[in-house]
Amino acid sequence: MFDGLRFAFGTLSVLRVRVDRWDRETGGRAMLAAPLVGLVLGAVAAGAGALLAWRGGPLLGAVTAVAVLAGLTRGLHLDGLADVADGLGSGKPAEDALRIMKQSDIGPFGVLTLLLVLLAQIAALAGQFELSPWRGALAVLTAALAARAALTWGCLHSVPAARPGGLGATVAATVRWPAALGVSALLALGLYLLFPTLPLALAVGLLCAGLLLRRCVRRFGGITGDVLGAAAETAATGALIALALL
Template identity: 55%
Template sequence: MRFALGTLTVLPVGVPRWDRGSARRGMEWAPFVGLLVGLTAAATGLLALLLGTSSLLAAVISVAVPAVLTRALHLDGLADVADGLGSAKPAGEALRVMKRSDIGPFGVLTLVLVLLAQVAVVNELYGEGGWAQGALAVVVSCVVARTALTLAARSGVPAARPDGLGALVADTVPVRTAVLVAAGVAVVSAALGAVVNWWNPLFGAVSYLFAVVLGLAAAELLLRHCRRRLGGVTGDVFGALAECAATVALVVLAFG
């Protein structure tokens, strides 16, 4: 748990062990970290609504909180991966592009579109679906984002580089464990969707189930593309997968 909190948030928990054993357990606990981040983001957004702000401002705040709690590392990873893949260069050169500190046009465009999509969906749910719908969507999207990390750290997925956080956590989580974690997240999300949509629980359950499944499916497609283009995963790839899963899950909920 401390490894997960220490690597996936800014919380000063201290990480006493920095090895593949603790990395495995940390990646298995990643969805729980997403739950903590999501609850914080949802609570902050709801506080803004209670104070009389517009649903749009509350949505911006809810989207900003996860970025603050992660030092925007996932967003940075998304931008780097967009630049690396968008360069259309061989794996080695693409990895060098991703390692640079600057952000190119592909990265900027991707960040703008992703953040706009997230804010737009949360704003719609806060404004039309009600505070409970918006809050649950924020929480579930954060959990789905970290569940994508658990799946990406499963056995058989290699690291693209021999060093860095990606190399430490890659190929550590047993496939069965990763699948069970993802299935548990899907079932719990569907149950909460049914509760929030109490007037039509079946629709609510199906909506949130689809959001989780499609969010993780989109992250899996991106993961496979990164494996083909880059040869494996990096810390940046993990960040991109998280943002991809969260955004797709939110967009799916917008159609509900």
């Protein structure tokens, strides 16, 4: 389990963690432990956002929280979101779309998607921070947990890898659904103890990520690391929008 934790933190964060094992068994444990990464990173971003919202206003707090989360992940999930948007938007066959996603540049679909998603996250968070720094901090934490829980569900045994090699092939089809359900239930319980509506936001975020994963599996034949990153950002955005509407 410690190998899985090191894999999770070493892959999903900027924290300097030595990863000794890089195999599918460890990858599956890492994806189950991914919400713990979300808990740590989300707590840091929530604290920074709440502090800036208290001193500088809700919009500054929202921008700070989003920026801190992006920085703590090296922009990994945002990069995946942009690549998947370019791949889906290209309208090309799966092999060509996957090749487009591997390119280092970002196309117009990726730029537009990044802009809209970041604006949606900031707008939703600003509304929560306007209610109170505490509510804003809870929203940041919920979004971070939803994003990493989406990684767990994206690696179910029924979800194949779209291509050999890379992070996607290492973690694809490594998680059994009872384990994923148990992790999500624990997250929902913990969030409920903090605020009753947070589990609903978590569920909405995971539903949005599930719809994207389903589309990508049909379109590309499976998942890649980029698809998992896109699912994480989709879950976070869906959770924040749900909180804004609630």
